[in-house]
Amino acid sequence: MSRSISILGATGSVGASTLDLIRQTRDEWRVDALSANCNVAELAGLAREFGANIAVVADEARLPELREALAGSGIEPAGGPDALCEAAGRGADLTIAAIVGCAGLRPTMAAIEQGGVVALANKEALVSAGEVMTAAVARHGATLLPVDSEHNAIFQCLHGEDLADVRWITLTASGGPFRTWTAEQIAVATPAQAVAHPNWSMGAKISVDSATMMNKGLEVIEAHHLFPVGLERIRIVVHPQSVIHSLVEYGDGSTLAQLGPSDMRVPIASCLAWPRRMKMALQPLDLPQIGTLTFFAPDEQRFPATRLAREAAQAGGAAPAVLNAANEVAVAAFLAGHIAFTDICALVAQTLSGTLLSAPQTLDEVLAVDREARARAAEALEHV
Secondary structure, three states: OOOEEEEEEEOOOOHHHHHHHHHHHHHHHHEEEEEEOOHHHHHHHHHHHHHEEEEEEEHHHHHHHHHHHOOOOOOEEOOOOOHHHHHHHOOOOEEEEEOOOOHHHHHHHHHHOOOOOOEEOOOOHHHHHHHHHHHHHHHHOOOEEEEEEHHHHHHOOOOOHHHEEEEEEEEOOOOOOOOOOOOHHHHOOOOHHHHOOOOOOOOOHHHHHHHHHHHHHHHHHHHHHHHHOOOHEEEEEEEOOOOEEEEEEEEOEEEEEOOOOOOOOHHHHHHHOOOOOOOOOOHHHHHHHHOOOOOOOOOOOOOOOOHHHHHHHHHHOOHHHHHHHHHHHHHHHOOOOOOOOOOOHHHHHHHHOOOOOOOOHHHHHOOOHHHHHHHHHHHHHHOO
16 A cells, blocks of 8 residues: 655755655655745646645745646645644654754654654754654654664664663764865865765755764764663764764674665665665665775864764753754854854854753744854854
């Protein structure tokens, strides 16, 4: 029987990869809801192609344009944040939560509250609102499937195992484009250099996060909520080839690793087919051709972001949300040419050093912390 699927963030990279996989298994899926931030033309085209029941544009000002683009199709057009949450809460068998930033928090929560399966590609859900989100998952009996390649790898390595038997969870990091650069070179790095990731094709913001290693710090926080083995048992290793996506070591000395190509369709396919697997026409790994896999300890002198993230996770409360918000402000400022690359972590550290807000207990409180942290970071920007 076919299953229903909703894709929140259908025009982004995760959404595009998901729809590419659905094209290959078209008879297995009924597309219920698709959403986009403001790309009406692409959203309407995808909604028509897949016969979606509803298409939602987050920018409500673009709703008239969407109505016109869908005229005569029988597809319901909708717009604005409330419509986005309503679409997420329609109860699809599987919801892909891939809206970038805190804009994705409420729709993700709406999907969780239906008690279904949510494939999570939105980092902010667990970084900024980890305790709130995981409590909602438990309360509503929902299932979270991690889409990030590293967390999906851990999820696969833990299949059928007991968390109590885990000795270490190891997240691998490519090291980004500046892995071999000196501190002096890093200090004058440009936005164009920072977004040129050696292994993955990603958006500008996450590419910069990879360059600073902040993405790995955020992933430690995510892993802490997804796989509660204790923060002290989650570590990072730099693996430039990005062939091993993560490892889990057990108490008996056995280490399981998930290997695969640097292609987001692999973890997305894992979520689509879970608890089974699906066949894909991807080039298989050629280990003799790869030849050598190398590993290095992270250098927190040149890349202090991982230390900042771990300290925020240890502090708990509002600190992870402050970290995430300050980082977004700093990365945007760097991409706009307003601050230097090394100012990104300096600005995050400065924002974190202020008096922390109380621990958020609800999604509204998480968003209030986010707003306050952004305001503090913006104020700090004026003095950089």
